[in-house]
Amino acid sequence: MADIPTSSGLAEHADRHDRKEKDGGPSDSSSILSTSAASESSAQAGVKRLEATTSTWSKKSLLIAYFSVYLMAFITSLEQQVTIGLSAFATSAFSTHSLLATILVVQSVVLSVVKPPMSKIADVFGRLEAFTICIFLYVIGYIMQAGSNNVRTYASAAIFYSAGQTGLQILQQIFVADTSNLLNRALVSTIPDIPFLINVWVGPEVTQSVLSGPGWRWGYGVWTIVLPVAFIPLALSLFLNQRKASRQGLLPPSPFAGYSVKQSLTNLWYELDFFGLILLSAAIALILIPLTLASRASGGWSNASIIAMIVIGIACLVVFPFWERSTKLAPHAFFPKDLFTKVTVLAGVAIAFFYFMAFYLSVFPYFYSYLLVVHGQSVTTAGRITQTFTFTSTVTSIIISFIIKYTKHYKYFITLGGAIYTVGIGLMLRYRTIGASTGTLVGCQIAVGIGGGMLNVPAQLGVQASAKHQQVAAATAIFLTILEIGGAVGSSISGAIWTNNLLPKLQAYLPPETQVNATDIYGSVVVASTGWPMGDPTRDAINRAYQETMTKLLIVAVCVSLPILPLSLFMKNYKLDQASSVTDIDQHVKGTVIGGDISQAETREGEAIRNGSAVPETTQTAQPTSFLGKLRRKLVCVVVGDGAVGKTCLLISYTTNKFPSEYVPTVFDNYAVTVMIGDEPYTLGLFDTAGQEDYDRLRPLSYPQTDVFLVCFSVTSPASFENVREKWFPEVHHHCPGVPCLIVGTQTDLRDDTAVREKLAKQKMQPVRKEDGERMAKELGAVKYVECSALTQYKLKDVFDEAIVAALEPPSTGKGSKGKSKGSKCLIL
Incomplete structure (x- = not known):
């Protein structure tokens, strides 16, 4: 790989030029x-539109855009803190609490597969257009969830909502990468996380108020109004400055100018790599979703539909890399081939995978239900305990980002964070007993949060530092996609463990007089947490079943988190203020x-x-x-x-x-x-x-x-x-x-x-x-x-x-x- 010349490198190039002139004539x-x-030489139209826009807008326009990004982040973070508590009650309203993991798998699949095409849409059409699509999907999803009358509609709505949510997530990070240099990027990338510092405490209170007031449906519907309003300043800033760039002749021509409809659709097929998207989506969905459905299917794992889904999913997964490697079939592949030749990228995305996989086996999704049932916590207290991770990781990531800005290195934080993260999950396993105090439970979440905050943002920064500016969107998409795939795998495994252990244990431990209620207890966290008082034999049996199932989840989580530490050692310790022949960094915003x-x-x-x-x-x-x-x-x-x-x-x-x-x-x-x-x-x-x-x-x-x-x-x-x-x-x-x-x-x-x-x-x-x-x-x-x-x-x-x-x-x-x-x-x- 050729290096970017420094001043001295250019002088050497000039000297070489002079020597050739002496050989070949003046x-x-x-x-x-x-x-x-x-x-960047290979930049697509959307990248060039953004570069043209940033070349024309003022600092005032930039500040307005960031204010809007922060406002959207505040609203979406509050929404997440509120709805995270509503989901258990929404699924319980349909008597399908055990399907919570399946719904999360569906969401995780969507979160995984939407990031690459959304980054491609942003590269091909532009950042404004991609943001607008995400807001639309987000609103449609919450309208459907607010009006759902059965779990099928609720799960279908989650597809639209998750697509909008993950699109906003990656576009915010791409926008940060577009509008910040590498040295400041870790710090600026924490802007969307700052609202969590407030909302992590406000969210459970709002959840409690919603459940005791208008009901869980309003807890979903209100966001369809406030989020589009928050998007208006960013939309106007991008739109008006694009017009200014157009008047100055800086905008590139449309990639579809002069084409017929058929030619435009053909180009769009290749530009967005639609077939690659289909392969990736099918592979993830058809492999992971059966893990949570097999126990409920007729015949279990021998069910023909379950087997067919897994076989087709594996086939799609095998075909996908061959499709992506073909410059003829996939000239604009999701994942740039040269990125996967870089050890830092491979190690970084592997860390993201195991990090989120362990998270979905420990902190989420069943730890909240465990607190409600086994420890008898209120909705507010259980929400605050589980969200301690979010608060701690956000504070830690901001502090680490400041340190990175001044030390100009990032690698050591990933290594230390990986060690703390594993220890924190180990502490959750050690103190998972019924008699553990609230302070102990909170302390475990603080340890896990510190570890997560130290490794997540620096790992993403390392992957981005390995990419060119045209590849930043793809590199960010790769990192966040693998992150979500890890979450999807974790959700699938946690769902499989939960569905295959909790009901049999309830049937084994419940007293004879309440054996008939086993299915109802299994299907509703409300019944499990409020149906019998603490000390009742039935409640003791419920707590024991929950306790033993949670123990299995945490054992797997500890094992999954172990590879993070050795993987961090393979990442290159870039000096982030250098973009020269001395480094591999090749970014110019x-x-x-x-x-x-x-x-x-x-x-x-x-x-x-x-x-x-x-x-x-x-x-x-x-x-x-x-x-x-x-x-x-x-x-x-x-x-x-x-x-x-x-x-x-x-x-x-x-x-x-x-x-x-x-x-x-x-x-x-x-x-x-x-x-x-x-x-x-x-x-x-x-x-x-x-x-x-x-x-x-x-x-x-x-x-x-x-x-x-x-x-x-x-x-x-x-x-x-x-x-x-x-x-x-x-x-x-x-x-x-x-x-x-x-x-x-x-x-x-x-x-x-x-x-x-x-x-x-x-x-x-x-x-x-x-x-x-x-x-x-x-x-x-x-x-x-x-x-x-x-x-x-x-x-x-x-x-x-x-x-x-x-x-x-x-x-x-x-x-x-x-x-x-x-x-x-x-x-x-």
Whole structure:
């Protein structure tokens, strides 16, 4: 993997460039700067829309957006604290308390499978559009839950609600990653968790008031009103600043522009990886849900439907990675392949899996019911004890995030947190007795919460630090998806243990006179906790059955939490304020962001032009906050030429100093770098186009406002060279007469390749020579002929130096610029 050059790395690159010039002749271009671009080469439209938005909005807009994010987090956290207590009573109202785990599995499956497509929707369409979809799903889910009359409707509603909830969760984290630099991200990512510090205590009180007042249905229905209201400031901030970016010409074209409905649907199928979503959803659902249903099915595990579900689920799970690996079938896979080559990512997601799996075997979902029944706690007290974990983990994560900001390291907190987390669950097992005091129960939850708070946020940060900006949404989705899959597995196992142990134990321990009530006690926590007083033989039997079942859950939870500690040792201890060749960190967030001041890692100074006459001294930087508010001029460079001649590689190699590892055909793509010319900032927009005939009608959509064209051919393809004369120059000058053009020969590293020469010789051809390119440039009236190699970066920088020179000082004569006045742009009417 190529590294991002530091200032010293750029100097070495310049020296290498000079040595090659001595070997190959003097440079024909003025040297401006070689550096990595602010934007990611493979960024999809939604990412670019957000980058354009953050480049235009003010600090006030950013604060309004974060206020709205906090407000939504406050409302959703209060809702979770309230409804967590309502769910036991809602299912008991349908006499199906034992199905609580099954409903949680359904929710966990939805929580798992929605995150990847929601992150893809955010990348393809935009953050605003994705947020809006989530709010809609959330509202629909709670309307259905509030009006449900049976467990089927209640469970179906949970699908919509969970989709909206998990979508908001990941979008909040993606928004934080979009609008904060890596050093501040751990701290900023705790903003959605801060409301838990208040609501963890308020929630149980509200739950008690709802149950004793209007009833549990109102406890679900009220959120359908307040959440959309909280979303309005964020929606307006994103919408208005997108319009501002559009007026400034910063928004990329729609990825579906110029397509028919059928083509758009086909592109959407691949962009969102729909079949991959189906495989993943089916695998998770069909494997996990039967674990909680088998005991209730006719014939148990030998039931044909249960067996079929598991077999099909396993088959989908086996097929899924092969589908995702195919660049033809899944060109925009959920999980970027290179992420899974990084040990930090693998260890981080494994930690997330075991962390949440252990949580759903210990703290949730049956510990609350255990407190109500075995310890006779009130709804309020039981809620406060179980939510001690949430409060403690939130406080711990905030403190740890502050420490990470100033120590600039994260790994050691995961290791220590993993150890404390396991010890905390072990203490829950040790003090699970009926006689344990309330203080002891709370102390155990504090220990588990401290461990969870120390490892969760840093583990997510480590996974994000391993990703590029375009991959941050995918990396976040991977982490949170595996987290939820761990929760789903934990819920399935806890549900299986609960359903296969509690009822048989009740039937074994209940006195003969209450044996007939075993099913009712099993099905309703209300009956179990209030039907008989403490000390009654029936209550003692109920408590014993609950106690022994909870013990089994906690034993499994301790075993599941053990791998967290060794896994943390495999994570790389990144120094979070570095984004250079010394590290693997490759992230550049753009525009007004949290912690977005210029730093050494983000600003590279360039050298003056050697000739000194064409352009003033220039520097190129990632787009920092200090430039915002100034009038920024924009130069637009469009790259055209036959397909497969290396146009995309040319741009990626220039903007990232990395050569792409695989070929992905381009329809439209764009990149941006900021160039300081004197004291004035310029945005150099680089637009990639498709060379295939299928896009002849679509391609000119990228031509308006062009300042300079790069007409490319491969020196190993004489046909592409002839097409410069036959197709590309006529097309460019038809749409944009007078706009300066450079002819660019690519893939010069292959000109003397033996295999290439032998292949061409069989066709009685040879590679295109430099003098042939210069002759064509003179005949066609191009500004200049330049050639380069994207692979070796030989004279790569010179190509774009010449393009900037041509854009700023366009020629006044010549066939390619006849009648053109300085500063004119391409217009298509």
